[in-house]
Amino acid sequence: MTFEGGSFRDPSGRVLRHDKRILRAIFDGGLAQFRAAKDSGVLDEMIEGGWLLPADIVSGDGLGDLAPGVAQWLEHPVLDYISYPYEWCFSGLKAAALHHLDFHMALLARNFTLSDATAYNIQFRGTKPVFIDHLSIIPYEEGSAWAGQRQFGMQFLNPLYLWAKKGIAPHAWYRGALEGIAPEDLAKLLGWKDRLSFTVLAHIVGPAAFERDRVAEGLNGKTRREVKLPKQRLVALLTSLRDYIAGLALPTEKTVWDDYAENNSYDDARRAAKHEFIASAVNGTNPRLLYDIGCNSGEFSRTALAAGAQSVVGFDFDLGALERAFAHSDKAGAPMLPLWLDATNPSPAQGWAGAERRGLSERADADMMLALALIHHLAIAKNVPLDMAVDWLMKLAPSGVIEFPSKSDPMVQQLLRHRPDIFPDYTEDAFVHHVEARGRIVRQTRLAETGRLIVAYERRS
């Protein structure tokens, strides 16, 4: 038995995976607060409202042997996929931030509050955020501070601000600094005009100045006079922050793939053939979880869902495409979550002991994957040898679909336009050979007469 690597910060409880179940151990230190929340009915109310992940009180089944000193066990439904804020698109991070603030205010109205404001406590079901940490809910004490203000800034507000106001996507920074973007770092990027905003002063410049001062004071810090934060002011602070975040939008920037879905080299017949191929491949597999690698705006994820995939996680490098995928999925209420991925540098296992946040490959077991119009970007644009590209893709799921555009394809020609062709091994025959070395091709077709080869494989385990 091992606890989840990311659940140790709050000593009131831990999460563990056991027999494909997700269990939460509550220790003596966290029992009183949990009972208070449970007995008041606030937990059930929030679960019913869809704000909070369901939780059942469980006992027996030899649970006592799993971990010593557990005062109470909870069981949660297993989420399809665990994602991290440094993988979310702008709309995803914004939805998570708003969910957090709305949830906090709903709790305050019932005389409870949150002990923290970490973005890792939000997960997605499709594009809908849900709060997952039941032990962050504690009784509210009149006059108490917003304990999570700095955390909220670092993990929600500051990355969103950087993205919306400075046009810099925060992924590299956020992934490198798991705790998020510190206000004292962000403040250095602000001009005087930026500082004319109440939210910037209250939540970025102010906390930055406070932190600098706190560090400078060191151990010689003076004892301060006690101050209280009346509830009405706390609610006002959260409300104004919510209004501000709700108003944040991405600068309209045209990305490389912006009009790809509408304006690429496919004609309608080829597109229809591809949809048909994917539908029949998915239909034969009935995947519970499907990865769509290079999902673009999610066009083929939707085909996979319609053909019977239960949920899809779409990955793409292009943030504009992810925004469109998120919007589509959100509007349809589809179980599809678009996430940012640089396939040549996927999210690693990291944090304390390299185990706090899981790497991409150890996060979930996808039953199927799609890699459409992707492999040439790995093999030619990124110089990944073809066998290594096929190997990586086929390791993602035991079955899947891979599309192979050959060198004569206009999209591949475009990649080769300004560079010598140093890819003699990038051929259709080699591709088929690499797939067959790892599995069986169960179905294949050519999209139009001289078009791309598309194959469905089943991997040898």
Next chain:
Amino acid sequence: MKILSNALFAIIIFGILTPTPAHAYLDGATVSMALQALTGAVASILVFGKIYWSRLKGIFSRSKTSEQD
């Protein structure tokens, strides 16, 4: 402006600070209670001001509509 805002916060910071509530496992010293109390007061004025302002506008637009009726 930068000097001004920094000076403003220097005043607040050298003023007052309290530890955060007993339940919290986060380090209470990382948030400034004084800053939250002050900005909370400003936010109250902004947020509730906005609500009252829209109510006020509501009253006037209603009376305007009724005049038209």
